[in-house]
Amino acid sequence: MPNYSKPPAGGKKPYKSTPSSSARGGASGAPKKRWTGDDRAARTGDRSTGLARPARDDRRPDWSPRDSKPSYQDRQAQDRGTRPSYGDRKPDRPSYGDRPAVERPSYGDRPARTERPAYNSDRPARPSYGDRNERPARSNDRPSYNSDRPARSNDRPSYNADRPARSNDRPSYNSDRPARSNDRPAYNADRPARSNDRPAYNADRPARSNDRPSYNSDRPARSNDRPAYNSDRPARSNDRPAYNADRPARSNDRPAYNADRPARSNDRPAYNADRPARSNDRPAYNADRPARSNDRPSYNSDRPARSNDRPSYSDRAERPAYSARTERPSYDRADRAPRRDFDDRAPKRESDYYTARTTTGPVEDVVLERLEAAVITATDVEGVSFADLGLGSNIVRQLASMGAEAPFAIQAATIPDVLSGRDVLGRGKTGSGKTIAFGAPLVERLMENNGGKDRQMGRKPRALILAPTRELAMQIDRTVQPIARSVGLFTTTIVGGVPQFKQVSALQRGVDIVIATPGRVEDLIEQGRLDLSNVIVTVLDEADHMCDLGFLEPVQRILQETSKGGQKLLFSATLDKGVATLVKQFLVDPAVHEVAGEDQASSTIDHRVLLIEQRDKREIIQELARGEGKTLIFTRTRAFAEEMSDYLEDAGIPATSLHGDLNQSRRTRNLQLLTSGRVNVLVATDVAARGIHVDDITLVIQADAPEEYKTYLHRSGRTGRAGKVGTVVTLINRNRRRKMDELLGRAEIDARSDFAAPGDAMLAELAAL
């Protein structure tokens, strides 16, 4: 019988116990919201491959009629800080505060995750929740807030004590008349109590949960009690219910408080010690079974330590306490078996060294050395088919049905190496077909190596694709899933912002390819619900971005969890030496491929810089956004993205927004609004800068100039896709011209610069392009 009553031996979390883990996040402020079924349905919309799926989201337009909202100017007049910003986009969910914040045992051993901003009590209270009593009176305020108004004829008597008695006054005002037979019982104190006596006269009845406070002085404090009732300090909304032990049980109490209820099928094991073992029980709870080769180290305390033991498991008894060791992050395994250094390998082998292309530039935006790559040209690919590259007939047929009849250059370059099992670095221009370049051969490899275990329940995933944003992960899934299904393999997305239940269920049924963002992957690993130990192919899309600060360490921890010696594929349009850390650590002799003639000079994008006055920015954007074609506007901050989309709507331009302050269902829906064409203007932060494919974006406006040349390339790559023409307009302050020129130089872009002011004919011309 498995022992569920205790956490795993050692009492510590098995995953991610390094101090480096505290370096995560901390900047983003939005609590993650959940998806509804509708939202999930909505994501089945467009596909980057051009395969149309029926748009199902025509029920709820995002941009409401303009006159239903206060004007932009009105809102400007208000103190923006007190405005319940973004309204339903950050839904007020007070029920969270009332729920007992009981730490669940499965998380119990982890240190408090104070780095998560959404629950970080240090951040300023959001005006939309707590302090709304400061808002000005509105015309539809209820009368009770309006105590100064003159008495009206239909005022209730109690407010009108001075009026003379009237014949139809109720008895209580007429105390002198003789008692009558039909007097209400309250005045008939001597009659025996009746079963339906009103409770107010029944002082002995037990207190009820909805008793008003003044009658029920013994009831426990509630979060919204007024301070006077709550001894020392004023009650706060985030008071922990744990201090509220006496309150009556509520129907939605969490099981921890309800020890006697019968076990339910979805009880988590820790709460349900007696249930029979299940096939997917976590090994740690299953102390009696024989050790298996893939046991995770921390659960297997008897075997001798190995040199490549993961440090994250190292708080076992025989190892020194973590605090006594050096503060190396988990990935820095100096003591593991020596490995060939990426830079030290024999020169002249393609992919083994970097050419020195020294560049000068500001520290914050450096062009790193290029990876020396095998170069392929479009003409090299002429006449080559996917089948020639080694893909099976099912996959080839599926690709054709998705519109990919013949391989693009980057696909022709990388597919054979991926099929051969080699590690691969691939650089292909934005919109050049990188998803298929890794997705198709990945599926082929899994099919060849399925070991007869396909469709086995609970099989562990054998491939992992990591992406920097949820939208990109879901988009990749839309491309890879049909390819995988064509050969009977299953995919699932593991991303945040949505309930994990469906994801966990899919994993329990058995999945071959996981397409994910890092955070949820780590979360499910910590929970023991995702096991990457069988992952033999790992893809990092936007790999250089995944090596940026904030992404690198989670990615390293996740890669540590995958099968040792597994294949690694790194793809990006701006792949450079920034990935060297990961390459050295995880890749062996990678093949590096890029496509020739794909610099911006040969691009179909017209780059323009407008030198403007800061105060004219909104007006100019509004004139630029009036064009017929789809327009994508980038801002530096979430707040400005939101403000800008409001401003455009007020100007009569249907617009929506995409940024991290929106819950995931809004994010998904708003992006869908643009792809479906119901809105032509999307204002976004850099969440939309990389990888996101929307057909026929004709104009990209950079309302705030990018800080990095790579960001410029990725943002502008949202237009001019698949050979179509597009325009990129970057708005900068006049005194930033020099800095912008330097950035354009690093991006190797020639752009015309013009002074611009509202009303200029040039703006209308740019809009019409």
Next chain:
DNA sequence: AAAAAAT
């Protein structure tokens, strides 16, 4: 600054 984690 933004992004990525709360069933």
